[in-house]
Amino acid sequence: MNRQPAADRVHASQKAGRAKVCLIGAAGRMGRRCVRLLEGHPQLRLSAVWLRQGQAPLPLLEAVQSANFADLAEHSDVFIDFTAPPACQHTLPPCAAAGRPYVLASTGLSPADEAAIAQAKGQLALLQAANLSPAVAVLRDLVARAARALPDYDVEICEIHHRHKRDAPSGTARLLAAAVQGTGERAHLVLGRNGAEPRRDGRQIGVAALRGGEVVGEHTAYFFGEAERLEVSHRSSNPDLFAIGALRAACFVLRQAPGHYDMQDMLAQA
Structure with a gap:
């Protein structure tokens, strides 16, 4: 900005x-x-x-x-x-x-x-x-900090929203992906996965979107290492x-x- x-x-x-x-x-x-x-x-x-x-x-x-x-x-x-x-x-x-x-x-x-x-x-x-949400602004900073500190970890982002939401992935999921993109070589967005694909490239940022019920909004960024996984999440309970x-x-x-x-x-x- x-x-x-x-x-x-x-x-x-x-x-x-x-x-x-x-x-x-x-x-x-x-x-x-x-x-x-x-x-x-x-x-x-x-x-x-x-x-x-x-x-x-x-x-x-x-x-x-x-x-x-x-x-x-x-x-x-x-x-x-x-x-x-x-x-x-x-x-x-x-x-x-x-x-x-x-x-x-x-x-x-x-x-x-x-x-x-x-x-x-x-x-x-x-x-x-x-x-x-002010907490989502903090979440973005935390995701960027994790991405800088864990450059060799695979990053996947999952978001869940109510059945009425029209766009996918959510703007917040894209915001979190952009925070990761700004920290290094992980720049290739993969929006959903389907069918046979080559082995996962470390430069990828996977983004998955789920829709159902009246979920206000949930976002989780996953950092997958060889022997551990970090999850950074935010859940909204009231729109x-x-x-x-x-x-x-x-x-x-x-x-x-x-x-x-x-x-x-x-x-x-x-």
């Missing part, structure tokens, strides 16, 4: 009270949790909801609901994006033009989404996280964890200069 120092700035509406939040993906599993948690939040309030073209307004919400970003930017200080499938190739450019801070929590990003991120990150404060993390991230980006931030940046200022 490209990190820039924090700016000592406060949006005008924050001086008058709680900062105004626009939710992108408010009808989804995580979006609905954000709506609930914003009720009575001491620093934030729901002010607007982005609608996809043709999407009906959500009932019982006292918020501006529109597909027009000019309307939404006027009523918002910060955007939180939990869309699935991701919509940031459409939503980031107008936010960047308006200079509004943005929390991107969507996974399964397309090349067009990645291009929009690359273009926007110099124009607004953007926190991008495949997982908004509210990620919505709470998104609101915390929104408070963080509201006070940052334009740049590309991650959970490590946010935790460093905790």
